[in-house]
Structure formats: structure tokens, C-alpha cells
Amino acid sequence: MSKSFHGQYGRAYLFSNVINVYTGEPEDRSMRTGLHTVQDIHCAECSTVVGWKYLVAYEEPEQYKEGRFILERTLLQYMSST
Structure with missing residues (x-):
């Protein structure tokens, strides 16, 4: 997990794996770091968009x-859980 990211609403975290989402x-989405192909990720329980998955990053770095x-x-x- 990396904590040095910013999303549309402020602080964001980068993960290799997540659960309970679809x-x-x-x-294609233009971001501060260039053009990326992404998919929004939704909470499996309430369907709220909670972030996104990077599919393609067009800039090598x-x-x-x-x-x-x-x-x-x-x-x-x-x-x-209780």
C-alpha cells in the first residue's frame, strides 16, 4: 500500500489487491500523471464508487x-463486524 496519492476528493491509497468491490x-481518463485507461471500482455492498483500477498507463514511468x-x-x- 502506498499513501502518497491524491484522488478527486483528496488523499488516496494505492493497493495491489482489494476485496468487496466490482x-x-x-x-480513458486524463490525470495529473498523464493518460490512463481505468475502471471505476464500486463497493460490493452499496455500489458507491470508492476509487478506480489502473488498466493501462501510457507514460512509461x-x-x-x-x-x-x-x-x-x-x-x-x-x-x-459486530
Whole structure:
């Protein structure tokens, strides 16, 4: 996990794996770091968009993100299992 990312709503985290989400349709998105093909990721419980998955990074220095997930901190909620 890397904490040095920013999403649309502020602080965001980069993960190699996430659970309890499903992906939307791929789309090209222009970001601060260049053009990327991404899929929004939705909470499996409530369907809220909580971030995105990088499919393709067109700039070579950004290709380490491919196949990884961004979760936006402000869109996440802690839910107790009890």
C-alpha cells in the first residue's frame, strides 16, 4: 500500500489487491500523471464508487500502476463486524 496519492476528493491509497468491490466499464481518463485507461471500482455492498483500477498507463514511468487500485480515503467508511 502506498499513501502518497491524491484522488478527486483528496488523499488516496494505492493497493495491489482489494476485496468487496466490482469494476465498471474501462474508460480513458486524463490525470495529473498523464493518460490512463481505468475502471471505476464500486463497493460490493452499496455500489458507491470508492476509487478506480489502473488498466493501462501510457507514460512509461507510470506503468507500475497497471493492475493496481486507488481507494479514495474520504469515500471509505469503517464498518464493524459486530
